[in-house]
Amino acid sequence: MEVGWYMKLVDLRVTEFLAELARGSPSPGGGSASALAGALAAALVAMVADLTLGKERYKDVEGLKGVSTKAVCLKTKMMCLVDEDSQAFDALLAALRLPQGSAEAKGKRDAEIQQATKMAAEVPLELARRSVEVLKLAEVVVRKGNVNAISDGGVAALLGEAAFRGGVYNVKINLSSLTDETYKKAVVQELGALEEQMAILTNRVTQVVDQRIRT
Amino acid sequence: MEVGWYMKLVDLRVTEFLAELARGSPSPGGGSASALAGALAAALVAMVADLTLGKERYKDVEGLKGVSTKAVCLKTKMMCLVDEDSQAFDALLAALRLPQGSAEAKGKRDAEIQQATKMAAEVPLELARRSVEVLKLAEVVVRKGNVNAISDGGVAALLGEAAFRGGVYNVKINLSSLTDETYKKAVVQELGALEEQMAILTNRVTQVVDQRIRT
Numbered sequence: 390m391e392v393g394w395y396m397k398l399v400d401l402r403v404t405e406f407l408a409e410l411a412r413g414s415p416s417p418g419g420g421s422a423s424a425l426a427g428a429l430a431a432a433l434v435a436m437v438a439d440l441t442l443g444k445e446r447y448k449d450v451e452g453l454k455g456v457s458t459k460a461v462c463l464k465t466k467m468m469c470l471v472d473e474d475s476q477a478f479d480a481l482l483a484a485l486r487l488p489q490g491s492a493e494a495k496g497k498r499d500a501e502i503q504q505a506t507k508m509a510a511e512v513p514l515e516l517a518r519r520s521v522e523v524l525k526l527a528e529v530v531v532r533k534g535n536v537n538a539i540s541d542g543g544v545a546a547l548l549g550e551a552a553f554r555g556g557v558y559n560v561k562i563n564l565s566s567l568t569d570e571t572y573k574k575a576v577v578q579e580l581g582a583l584e585e586q587m588a589i590l591t592n593r594v595t596q597v598v599d600q601r602i603r604t
Numbered sequence: 605m606e607v608g609w610y611m612k613l614v615d616l617r618v619t620e621f622l623a624e625l626a627r628g629s630p631s632p633g634g635g636s637a638s639a640l641a642g643a644l645a646a647a648l649v650a651m652v653a654d655l656t657l658g659k660e661r662y663k664d665v666e667g668l669k670g671v672s673t674k675a676v677c678l679k680t681k682m683m684c685l686v687d688e689d690s691q692a693f694d695a696l697l698a699a700l701r702l703p704q705g706s707a708e709a710k711g712k713r714d715a716e717i718q719q720a721t722k723m724a725a726e727v728p729l730e731l732a733r734r735s736v737e738v739l740k741l742a743e744v745v746v747r748k749g750n751v752n753a754i755s756d757g758g759v760a761a762l763l764g765e766a767a768f769r770g771g772v773y774n775v776k777i778n779l780s781s782l783t784d785e786t787y788k789k790a791v792v793q794e795l796g797a798l799e800e801q802m803a804i805l806t807n808r809v810t811q812v813v814d815q816r817i818r819t
Contacts, residue, residue, distance in 0.1 A: 398618070399617070399618040399619050399622075400617055400618070400619060401617065401618060402614070402615055402616065402617055402618075403613070403614040403615070403616060403617075403618055403621050403640065403683075403686070404614050404615060404683065406618050407614075407643055407644065407647045407679055407683060408647075410644065410647040410648060410651060411646075411647035411648075411650040411651055411654075411675070411676060411679060412651065412654070413650075413651060413653075413654025413655050413657070414651075414655075415655065415752075415753070418648070418651065418753070418755075418756045418759075419648055419755050419756035419757075419758065419759030419760070420755075420759075422644045422645075422647070422648055422759055422763060423759050423762075423763075425618070425644065426641055426644065426763055426766065428622055429622065429625065429637045429640065429641065430637075431626075432622045432623075432625040432626035432637070433625060433626075433633070433634055433637055435626040435628075436625060436626055436627065436628060436629075436633065438628075439626075439627070439628025440628050440629075440630065442628070460626070461626060464622055464626055468618075468619065468622060471618070537630075538630070538633070539777070540633075540634050540635075540770075540773040540774050540776075540777045541633045541634035542634075543634065543770070543773045544633075544634030544635075544637055544638050544766075544770040544773060544774075545634070547638075547766040547769050547770050547773075548637060548638075548641055548766050548770070550766070551641065551759075551762040551763050551765070551766035554762050555755075555758070555759040555762050555763070558755040558758045558759060558762075558813065558817055559755050559759075561755075561817045561818070562754070562755045562817050565817070565818060598773065602773055602776045602777050602780070603776070603780060
């Protein structure tokens, strides 16, 4: 199975995607896997919201319809990041393969690498941002949602957090080879703010889930 | 897209799997999503091992061939758990729908529910066990593997940990409705031991990855 411009990773069967990931080629890699984890998290949030809406017992719960819609949109956005991450990485590899025979060629290559590396940092940064949104929705469903689906909401939070941290790894690894210090500083600052939010959200969700899952 | 005995979840396209997960039906749910996260983790370990093997710079590194083989097997095992979790849950729902008109029917229903709940606990317990194995392999690849793939090894560990904790949620939720105290005690004990191992492994892997990913 060849994956290229004509074939999206997310159009592969799950078995094929896993085989493609396991192959000893650099892409798809951890960035795409993290994005898929984020999409799984968003899908689970949508599921719990839908398992609550319309149930007599939960008829007075408000705001879950909005959660379901937002979660489905986030699922789609993160699904796109699965392929975008892989494409950004391939573009970076292509830039690295540019000729560097003359000073001019070398200059052009360096510029292309910097440009491609920025793009390769932007995709996981976007994943990190979206993962924080998923966690916010996960908190709503574990607090207000159908208690029979509490473990599903809990797993949504776990996968959203893993997607976030995977995204952060991938941003950082790309930042390390960038020379634009202004850009780096801005990204590091944003990452710090996102990490703070994520820590608060995961703590809160874990507390609720642990309280409701007792043996 | 109807998923049933004739159609495995892992044979769905990634997009279809996500849509199936997001639907407001109780299965597939967090258990299957956790198992898929585990399979993604195992696939990434295999990828990093293969990106190391055969590279001149890493020709003296030993034991990675074994890691690659083991990781691919774990990927397959966890992929099976995606469908098994969903099937175990469906069997439990079927038991809950059994008639309870007479005392005899009620007794039969209770027994079936207990049996199905045990099975629904066994699948995520197996996932938790396998996730610990994935983390052990992830530790090898982040320590000895191709440093260019450090973030991929890091993501493998994150997803393996999320799969583990998702499995634990699903074991616990099922244990809470079991009456066989001997079985429950044994499982709680095993979970405790696995949680201890997992905490040590994730700490160690995170340290190595954080050290190697610097901005």
